[in-house]
Amino acid sequence: MELGLKGKKAIVCASSRGLGRGCAEALAEAGCSIVLNGRDEAVLAATRSTIEDQFGVEVRVVVADVSTRAGQEALLSACPEPDILINNNGGPPRKDYSELDREALLEGVLQNFVTPVELIQAVTPGMKQRGFGRIVNITSLSVRMPIEGLDLSSGARAGLTAFLAGVCRQLAPHGITVNNLLPGKMDTDRLKGGFARAAEQSGRSIDAVRAEQAAEIPAQRFGTAEEFGQTCAFLCSRQAGYITGQNILLDGGLFPSAF
Template sequence: MDLGIKGKHAIVCASSRGLGRACAQALAEAGVNLVINGLDEQRLIAVAKDIEESTGVKVIPVAADVSTEAGQQALLAACPEPDILVNNNAGPPLKDFRQLNKEAMVEGLNMNMLTPISLIQRVLDPMAQKGFGRIVNITSMTVKMPVAGLDLSSGARAGLTAFLAGIARTVADKNVTINNILPGYFATDRLEGVFNAGMARTGHDRDTVAAELAGKIPAHRFGVPDEFGNTCAFLCSQYAGYITGQNILLDGGLNPSAF
């Protein structure tokens, strides 16, 4: 399917690995030129080269911490008026809320709520003026299905969701959409942290912990990053202009809600 976005320009935050990398790859396969981002410069350069060689699009690597003002400025210097913005960032580690001090809470809010809002503030009006814009925020299934120990991540991402819900409706008539994708358990590096926590809690080996977790998912497997990336690309396509302000849950059926 031709997604109708060939030649567009996208910023994909935290895209040197995992779900962000999958989103970047899927957009590149649709013909979108990219600015990709990560902290490890050498890894980022290698990813940029790989995407360019496999798709033929232009890929600019920007090694920076997107949570900082300098990092955001660097991304926007590389692509001042993106057609597509994919917000993504690492989240706070698993921790009992009693152990969170104010500094940790402020950092978590900055990473998963304030940073994406800041980038959206800068790109939204130019998108509206051009009559095309797609903003996708990678949040988490914990927005709908809280997990104890990820309370800070859940709260920050839920705050982002609520903050943008009204804003999304103000630009829908300009062909600008704002949506969120809520991943469940995907086979990425981040899932290893979940396994490690499970091993520490139960004393079981990795394979046992992984099998027990997969068994709780109705699909009986973990998500494949390509599945996530292609969902992101569709939300950025010409066909998704009537989808806005939505939370797309990709969790293999784990959340037992009807809505």
């Protein structure tokens, strides 16, 4: 499908690997120029090379922590007039709520609530002027379904969802859409790290843990960064201009709900 995105400019946060990279690749395939972001310069360089070689689009790299003012300014300097913003950031490590001190709480809110709001504030004036904008926030299934130990991540991302529920309707008359992608168990490094922890704690093999967790999902498998990215690209497309304020689950049916 032709998505109508050729020549559009996209900032994709935390995009050197995993779901962010999947989004960057799908947007590049659709013809967007891409600004990649991450903290590991070597990994970013490799991702840039792969995307440029495969899709022939312009790719810029910003090595920075997107949660810092300096990191945000570097992103916007690399792409002052983005048509597309994909908000993504690492979440707080798994920890019981009783172990979270004030510093950890504030850091989690900064990463998963404050940072995306600040970037949206920065890019929407230009989007309004051009009459087009696509904002996609990568949140989590845990916004809808509590996951033990991820209370801080869930709370901060749910706060972002509620905050933007009104904002997206203010932006809709200007041709700007705001939607959220909620990944479930995706086959990424983060998920694999969870397998390793569970295997160590239980004394079972990583393969056994992986098989057990996959069996809990109605689709009987984990999601891929590629299919996640393709969903993101569609939400950024010309055809998705009437979709805004939505929370799209990509979880293989794991969350049991009729609505």
